[in-house]
Amino acid sequence: MAAARPALARALLQQCVSARLQVKPPERGSEAEWVEIQRGLVIYICFFKGADEDLVPKIVNTLLNVKLSENESGEYVSVLDLPGDVLIIPQATLGGKLKGKKMQYHANIEKEKGLELYSQFVTVCEKELAANAKCVEAGVLVKHGTYGNRQVLKLDTNGPYTHLIEF
Numbered sequence: 400m401a402a403a404r405p406a407l408a409r410a411l412l413q414q415c416v417s418a419r420l421q422v423k424p425p426e427r428g429s430e431a432e433w434v435e436i437q438r439g440l441v442i443y444i445c446f447f448k449g450a451d452e453d454l455v456p457k458i459v460n461t462l463l464n465v466k467l468s469e470n471e472s473g474e475y476v477s478v479l480d481l482p483g484d485v486l487i488i489p490q491a492t493l494g495g496k497l498k499g500k501k502m503q504y505h506a507n508i509e510k511e512k513g514l515e516l517y518s519q520f521v522t523v524c525e526k527e528l529a530a531n532a533k534c535v536e537a538g539v540l541v542k543h544g545t546y547g548n549r550q551v552l553k554l555d556t557n558g559p560y561t562h563l564i565e566f
């Protein structure tokens with residue numbers, strides 16, 4: 400039996416009623432900056448060593464088309480078919496592995512490459528939603544967090560309804 404290849408990325412999906420993410424903390428003389436979505440999907444994404452640009456469209460296609468969102472009739476549809484907003488959050492801690500009593504992140508991709516893949520991931524998501532007539536008609540939003548920074552998340556979920564998907 401062949402050994403399983405190590406994961407190249409991990410995504411955590413949460414169905415939400417609304418979500419608000421602080422992308423810039425308050426500073427002297429200025430308030431915090433937030434991005435906000437309504438009903439839709441929160442996507443936490445982490446890339447591992449070995450991930451490359453070819454993987455990103457596959458991940459986006461899978462995440463935007465998986466039938467995890469509940470419509471008014473109680474049927475499960477994709478976020479594209481709902482249609483719903485999308486909030487993308489870089490989440491390096493998804494790459495953690497417990498060693499003794501501490502978490503280690505040795506499998507995570509290098510910071511510069513991670514930023515590159517995260518930026519591409521956001522762009523491909525934006526393009527996919529902009530190419531979907533239902534999403535355009537509904538005025539669906541794609542919002543995202545900032546890579547490499549600590550952020551504050553406020554989330555109202557109709558669940559908990561959380562799924563972990565590896566690529």
